[in-house]
Amino acid sequence: MDIKNFQHDTFLKNFQIYNKGMILCLDIVMPQQPPESEQGNKEYKRHLQHNNEAYNKTIKFKNKRATQMKYRLVQGRGKAIYMIGVEDNGKCFGISQSQLLNSLDTLKTIASYINANIRSIRMYRGMKANSYIATVRISMPLSDIESQSLLD
Numbered sequence: 001m002d003i004k005n006f007q008h009d010t011f012l013k014n015f016q017i018y019n020k021g022m023i024l025c026l027d028i029v030m031p032q033q034p035p036e037s038e039q040g041n042k043e044y045k046r047h048l049q050h051n052n053e054a055y056n057k058t059i060k061f062k063n064k065r066a067t068q069m070k071y072r073l074v075q076g077r078g079k080a081i082y083m084i085g086v087e088d089n090g091k092c093f094g095i096s097q098s099q100l101l102n103s104l105d106t107l108k109t110i111a112s113y114i115n116a117n118i119r120s121i122r123m124y125r126g127m128k129a130n131s132y133i134a135t136v137r138i139s140m141p142l143s144d145i146e147s148q149s150l151l152d
Helices: 010-019 059-075 097-113 142-147
Strands: 022-029 042-045 079-084 117-125 132-139
Touching (some): 042 059, 059 079, 059 097, 059 132, 059 142, 079 097, 097 117, 097 132
Parallel strands (some): 022 117
Antiparallel strands (some): 079 132, 117 132
């Protein structure tokens, strides 16, 4: 699928309604990123799916991803950026449309699990044909972070 047509995908339209945010599809290749840091509010993910589909629905999977998201939100004082389709070393290979849409759905589930909000999504072309990358901006009010004792 051409990235220009990606924005017309039914899932993305529904996603845009859900998060009341902006989804922007850019017809450019995401540039190489610096390696992921243990500190800070950026999280790189090749994708957000475990190989075992049943495991993706477990509380253990949700808790692990939710803890990671909370950490990035604390590091960013209420703001986090997820880069899906990007390796930990910063290489922006991209993933298939179905992997990306599944990863966005998982990210939406995890964000709602901790009462965070997805603010915007930017879609880019990956390095390979028919591959995509998304940057997802997530936020949570500082008062919610403090009330959940996440700053300890």
